[in-house]
Amino acid sequence: MHLLDLEQTAEAVLLRIRKKQNKPVSISSLAKEFKLDESNIAAVVKLIRSWGYRVKKRRTGDIIFVAAPDSMIAIEISHSLKTRLIGRRVFAFQSVRSTNDIAAQLAQQGEPEGTIVTAETQTSGKGRLGRKWHSPSRSGIYLSIILRPKFRPENAPGLSVMTALALRDAIHVICPGEVRIKWPNDILIGEKKTAGILTELYAEQDKINFVVVGVGINVNMKAEEFPQELRYTATSIRRATKRRADRIQLLRSFLTRFEKEYDRYRKDQLAGSLKRIRRYSSLIGNTVSLNSGRQTISGKAVDIDKSGALIVVVDGKRIPVSGGEVSVVKTPLPD
Ligand code: BT5
DSSP states (O other): OOHHHHHHHHHHHHHHHHTTTTSSHHHHHHHHHOOOOOHHHHHHHHHHTTTTTTTEEEEEEEEEEEEEEOOOHHHHHHOOOOOSSSSEEEEEEEEOOHHHHHHHHHHHHTTOTEEEEEEESSOOOBBBGBBOOOOOOTTEEEEEEEEOOOSSGGTTTHHHHHHHHHHHHHHHHHSSSSSEEEETTTETTEEEEEEEEEEEEEEEEEEEEEEEEEEEEOOOOOOGGGGGTTTTTOOOOOHSSSSSOOHHHHHHHHHHHHHHHHHHHHHHHHHHHHHHHHHHSSSTEEEEEEEOSSSSEEEEEEEETSSSSEEEEEEEEEEEOOOOOOOOEEEOOOO
């Protein structure tokens, strides 16, 4: 069989046998359904196994689907993903410098809105303002989403907050307890960072070419997978729940939520989500100090508006601060 045909057949056979997880499917029925002979079936099973799936072949002439791999592979991500737009095209890599950079290249080459890029590890994962994102292999989610919104560039900063909301909900489902948004781009479990968002805007004067939303999630890292400098500030879902999480399921759940939030955002920015954002924000009500490199301001964080700006009261005045270029620390100062 031609390699391409073999791959397509293997994908179809995989779909068929996984419908009956842990139940045997007879080889003869597969042979008939997919018009294959014994040697084709053997090649198909071999290929499916090479993707990391656990499949048993019994002497009695049955095949049993046992388990999907814990790997970020495209067919697994797409399997039963119910979104309309987000994740309809998947580029899944083993190792890249940064998924955001690959996504930007693909967007420049014309890849459509909703295309996603994932990797098992990043060698130069990026945080904001030139910082690094620690990306150990196979224990996290490293994801970038290409967006092509029709709105003006000044409406883009709120996308990070929108993403944070979808991410907080997806994490909270598998990690009950305190999962909060630290405006504008961190997700905290308790006081520790478990996910970060890097939104990069590619725009001309008043037109967005495309946006890349990058998401890094610490899913199954053990304490020792964090470098010394992150041990006390970072955590993973596994460390919080004391068990491994299914990365693919979490990814699908996030993509589904992201799509819903993005649909809302395009109608009226964060207006429809502000209640939840306020409820889950770790900063509102606290005194914060904002550092933009050039200047630092301190004040009380009182709200987030529909554009995603943090409203800080300084000397009695409400000042909206946009998320892009600031780092924020909660300060212990009395207000
Ligand atoms: C962020 O920046 O939090 C944005 C992180 C975005 C990462 C994703 S992964 C997929 C995509 N491709 C990329 O190249 N990037 C995106 P920032 O707020 O600047 O936080 C960075 C800081 O968080 C670092 O300076 C460290 O202190 C800390 N940090 C680094 N890696 C971490 C990790 N794995 N977990 C928790 N904290 C981390």
